[in-house]
Amino acid sequence: MSLAHAFFAIVRRDLLLALRRRSEVANPIFFFILVITLFPLGIGAKPNILQAIAPGIIWVSALLATMLSLDSLFRSDFDDGSLEQIILSPQPTSILVLAKVTAHWLVTGLPLLIVAPLLAVFLGMPNHALPALLITLLLGTPILSLIGAIGVALTIGLRRGGMILSLLVLPLYVPVLIFASNAVEIASSGLAVNAQINILISMLVMALVLAPWPTAAALKMSMS
């Protein structure tokens, strides 16, 4: 069967799996909502401060929520042997890995996009900054998933790889965080953010093209 067929079979399988274990999948989005709603309570009734730090809060929470969800990317497939079968498929592993990351983003990244505008209003972010927030999340969260996949693939063989995973992945997340939250902040003050958006686009394209290969190679290594 064709490569596209295999790609969509994996995406479909992972979405079905997510549907059948909803509670596990809902964790990151709950975390995202909880962290953001706690900030106004902690800081108190100071709308100016909240408004100023809103882009940072939303982006840091999105980043941590993604980190929280990373382990589920390959863990169950590794534990029940499905990963062996995926690697033994005659289809290129990197493309199948991309299918898994796509499904993972649809389940964990896309919901962040849907609730983010609501939370932004909650933090008092001006309305004209919302498009920038959505675009940065749309471009940024897939980058986080793609880079995270490399880290997970490298640490999947370790029983307690959580700490190493965050050490590996966080430094690579920093550029996304800087450009994305900076774009939202500048958009809040009414200026153009083309430059930041372009940089995020180029990062996404690079991650799409370059991340699946090391992920596939690292998964193969974890099998031995």
Place this chain on the structure above:
Amino acid sequence: MAHQSTHVLEGINLSCIRDDRILFENLNFKLPAGQALLLEGKNGSGKTSLLRILCGFREADEGQVHWCGVAFDDFQYHADMAYVGHLDGVKKELTVLENLKVSLALGTPGAYSIPQALAKVQLSGYDDALVQTLSAGQKRRLSLARLLITNNILWILDEPFTSLDKQGIALIETLMTEHCANGGMIVLTSHHDIALPDVSVQHIHLS
């Protein structure tokens, strides 16, 4: 199934070293189409390690595995082989049918359709059952059904008879005999005595 009879799996001077222990060295074998290779040896003697080397998961510390006379490249080799290991490789939250459809999408369609394969492993009527509701033996038979629906010549089976009852074992033996008669080949490990009267079986004893 019209397989070419040119397929041959060769191990040349294979060695495997694990934690400073030599599991095996200078292991040579040549498995032509239509034959089976049974690996014997006590626990920890390197049977599974050898199978994983043959799958390409591990590299042999020395020596090479040749498929059809050349060191295998992943693409052609993976299209020609199938592996059933200790882990069933099926998702317990999916139904029997959904699992097999994914396996089919990952490989190339083989001699049997999904309903035919399920009938063959006596799982007809379980199409829409979640795998987590199946017994261990049924799960094993499901993972063996994967071998039937995809097109492959070489079966690599790690303890295929685990958790199967007598009837199940007889069933798998029939499937293996058929596979070899059709020009396939099998590498397997087993603690059970296997009865494959119509297949020429090579033995390798690892110690």
